[in-house]
Amino acid sequence: MFAIPLAWLQLKREKIRLLVALAGIGFAVILMFLQLGFQDALFDSAITFHRNIEGDIFLVSPQSTSLIAMKSFPERRLYQSLGFSGVKSISPIYIGFGIWKNPFWEGPPMPQTRSILVIGTVPGDNIFSLPGFRERQAQLRLSDVVLFDSASRAEFGPIPAKFEALQPGDMPIATEVENRRVEVGGIFQMGASFGADGNLITSDLNFRRIFSSREKNLIDIGVIQLEPGTDLQATLERFKQNLPGEFRVDPQKTPEQAKEDFVVGDVRVLSKAAFVAVEQNYWKESTAIGFIFTLGAAIGFVVGTVIVYQILYTDVADHLAEYATLKAMGYRNRYLLSVVFQEAIILSIMGFIPGYVLCIGLYSLTRNATALPIDMTLARSIVVLCLTVLMCSISGAIAVRKVQQADPADIF
Amino acid sequence: MLMSPIPIVEIQNVNHSFGSGRLRKQILFDISTTIQPGEVVIMTGPSGSGKTTLLTLIGALRATQDGSLKVLAQELRGASESKLVELRRNIGYIFQAHNLLNSLRAWQNVQMSLELHSDVSKQQSRAMAEEMLASVGLAEWVNQYPNELSGGQKQRVAIARALVSKPKLVLADEPTAALDKKSGRDVVEIMQRLAKQQGSAIVLVTHDNRILDVADRILHMEDGYLSSLDVAAL
Ligand SMILES: Nc1ncnc2c1ncn2[C@@H]1O[C@H](COP(=O)(O)OP(=O)(O)O)[C@@H](O)[C@H]1O
Numbered sequence: 001m002f003a004i005p006l007a008w009l010q011l012k013r014e015k016i017r018l019l020v021a022l023a024g025i026g027f028a029v030i031l032m033f034l035q036l037g038f039q040d041a042l043f044d045s046a047i048t049f050h051r052n053i054e055g056d057i058f059l060v061s062p063q064s065t066s067l068i069a070m071k072s073f074p075e076r077r078l079y080q081s082l083g084f085s086g087v088k089s090i091s092p093i094y095i096g097f098g099i100w101k102n103p104f105w106e107g108p109p110m111p112q113t114r115s116i117l118v119i120g121t122v123p124g125d126n127i128f129s130l131p132g133f134r135e136r137q138a139q140l141r142l143s144d145v146v147l148f149d150s151a152s153r154a155e156f157g158p159i160p161a162k163f164e165a166l167q168p169g170d171m172p173i174a175t176e177v178e179n180r181r182v183e184v185g186g187i188f189q190m191g192a193s194f195g196a197d198g199n200l201i202t203s204d205l206n207f208r209r210i211f212s213s214r215e216k217n218l219i220d221i222g223v224i225q226l227e228p229g230t231d232l233q234a235t236l237e238r239f240k241q242n243l244p245g246e247f248r249v250d251p252q253k254t255p256e257q258a259k260e261d262f263v264v265g266d267v268r269v270l271s272k273a274a275f276v277a278v279e280q281n282y283w284k285e286s287t288a289i290g291f292i293f294t295l296g297a298a299i300g301f302v303v304g305t306v307i308v309y310q311i312l313y314t315d316v317a318d319h320l321a322e323y324a325t326l327k328a329m330g331y332r333n334r335y336l337l338s339v340v341f342q343e344a345i346i347l348s349i350m351g352f353i354p355g356y357v358l359c360i361g362l363y364s365l366t367r368n369a370t371a372l373p374i375d376m377t378l379a380r381s382i383v384v385l386c387l388t389v390l391m392c393s394i395s396g397a398i399a400v401r402k403v404q405q406a407d408p409a410d411i412f
Numbered sequence: 413m414l415m416s417p418i419p420i421v422e423i424q425n426v427n428h429s430f431g432s433g434r435l436r437k438q439i440l441f442d443i444s445t446t447i448q449p450g451e452v453v454i455m456t457g458p459s460g461s462g463k464t465t466l467l468t469l470i471g472a473l474r475a476t477q478d479g480s481l482k483v484l485a486q487e488l489r490g491a492s493e494s495k496l497v498e499l500r501r502n503i504g505y506i507f508q509a510h511n512l513l514n515s516l517r518a519w520q521n522v523q524m525s526l527e528l529h530s531d532v533s534k535q536q537s538r539a540m541a542e543e544m545l546a547s548v549g550l551a552e553w554v555n556q557y558p559n560e561l562s563g564g565q566k567q568r569v570a571i572a573r574a575l576v577s578k579p580k581l582v583l584a585d586e587p588t589a590a591l592d593k594k595s596g597r598d599v600v601e602i603m604q605r606l607a608k609q610q611g612s613a614i615v616l617v618t619h620d621n622r623i624l625d626v627a628d629r630i631l632h633m634e635d636g637y638l639s640s641l642d643v644a645a646l
């Protein structure tokens with residue numbers, strides 16, 4: 001409607017101020033991207049394992065809260081469920097944290113050790129869809145052989161690189177887990193999480209050898225696969241009816257949720273969706289992590305708002321006489337308000353772009369440094385862009401009050 | 413009876429006060445006068461006598477409190493803010509300070525005034541702005557920003573801005589106060605010439621006795637009372 005883009009021309013005229021504003025907004029954008037990115041990465045990394053188990057129903061101990069705090073339960077419960085109609089196969093999973101020794105450590109004469117998540121599975125059971133696992137699964141039949149997660153943190157040693165470099169006839173990579181000698185029989189890919197810096201998969205037998213003090217007949221996760229076409233809800237109902245012991249549900253769950261997440265006697269029965277949700281909710285609700293990252297993002301938002309407000313306020317104050325002149329010429333208040341808001345929107349878009357580009361770099365730095373699955377996603381970009389526009393609009397809304405003060409009668 | 417043209421400004425018994433309660437102070441007392449189309453009226457008077465106040469009232473920049481004030485046949489007393497804004501678009505203002513927009517080039521400053529008139533297309537308005545700048549002697553300076561111009565040049569841009577939309581009324585408040593003698597004289601002459609060409613009436617407040625000769629009529633303000641001076645007597 002107006003041929004002269006006053007908002008842009010005014011911003012452009014004050015180059016230093018524009019740069020300061022863009023730096024401030026870019027900073028806020030980066031802060032929001034990093035905080036939200038870390039949070040998403042944490043929540044994603046926490047459930048990588050869960051998502052990659054091919055199962056329809058899961059049994060865990062009612063006392064288990066998350067993968068890093070699993071309690072065992074009698075394997076008999078899992079074998080009992082094999083008798084329920086619709087169940088195709090069952091498979092036990094063993095979970096434990098063991099001390100891993102970096103076999104390539106060349107530092108001080110003290111061994112570099114670190115806690116690693118050890119997953120035990122029956123070698124013949126096809127329950128993991130983790131990349132690289134299938135190809136190496138057969139190795140698990142050998143005694144004291146483990147598969148190493150290539151996305152584990154670097155402190156465990158350059159295992160993936162060394163493994164790739166092995167020539168036929170070379171000695172296999174050997175190290176110790178819980179002081180038991182093991183060999184690396186292959187590489188798979190899962191990824192570190194906030195709870196576990198690295199991961200190993202081994203057989204149930206090897207697992208028992210590594211954790212020799214563990215009681216027999218106890219497992220950590222029972223994976224149940226159903227026959228194709230089996231009704232999940234009806235099968236869960238059969239679990240509820242037929243497993244021994246008292247039926248309980250968390251009173252805070254909705255009836256819908258309680259159908260896929262309930263306790264019978266000494267086991268908790270979960271659908272796959274509920275199994276993933278329990279883990280995610282543990283990190284979201286039972287730890288301060290979600291709060292901390294949301295707070296971090298909120299601080300970015302507030303800092304950005306204050307910076308943009310400062311810039312816009314100074315800009316309006318500087319142009320107050322000009323605005324009064326425009327009013328005297330017959331421009332309406334509305335026009336001047338729209339100029340300030342246009343400035344706010346222009347600033348938000350212009351500040352977002354460099355922040356966005358920088359963040360792609362920062363994400364890749366973080367990915368390499370932490371082995372966390374952090375990536376620029378469209379959804380997060382839209383969220384941060386909206387927050388940035390909102391941030392600038394709020395600042396604009398406070399700053400425009402100053403425009404009302406421009407009195408055309410004062411300028412003569 | 414002789415048909416006289418409709419006056420551009422018709423002021424009848426206008427009083428004006430600032431402040432309220434005990435601090436209330438009357439500034440204008442029973443002002444009455446009319447200004448005809450195309451007339452050049454100069455208003456003189458000591459500082460603080462109320463000249464600017466009267467000008468802001470005529471310019472619809474301040475609400476009329478008492479009496480009757482008609483500008484371009486529109487009664488301002490009791491008029492809505494929206495009507496006042498509408499009316500301002502038909503008046504050209506020239507201020508003591510040039511009050512140009514510093515972020516805009518000379519031609520853009522002039523065009524800002526045309527943008528309020530929807531009957532002018534964009535291409536047309538740029539051409540009109542440049543033409544107007546040429547007629548105030550700034551053909552070479554259309555692309556300059558205000559801070560790249562001298563005081564007299566800035567004031568000439570302000571004149572171009574005030575006159576480009578051919579207003580029927582131009583209000584100027586001490587437009588030469590910040591200028592040296594020579595450029596002050598130039599500015600007033602340009603203003604007068606263009607206003608005459610366009611048939612605009614001018615109300616010009618000034619302290620400068622040397623420019624009184626451009627006036628058709630001289631008004632004198634003293635302590636809030638307005639009186640006419642006889643031009644012929646000067
Ligand atoms: N906004 C205002 N509030 C209160 N008093 C004002 C205001 N504007 C002007 N005045 C007073 O009104 C009187 C006339 O001012 P003004 O019209 O500016 O005189 P002039 O332009 O003739 O010098 C002065 O005494 C001035 O102090």
Ligand SMILES: [Mg+2]
Nearest residue numbers: 412463464585
């Ligand atoms: Mg004055």
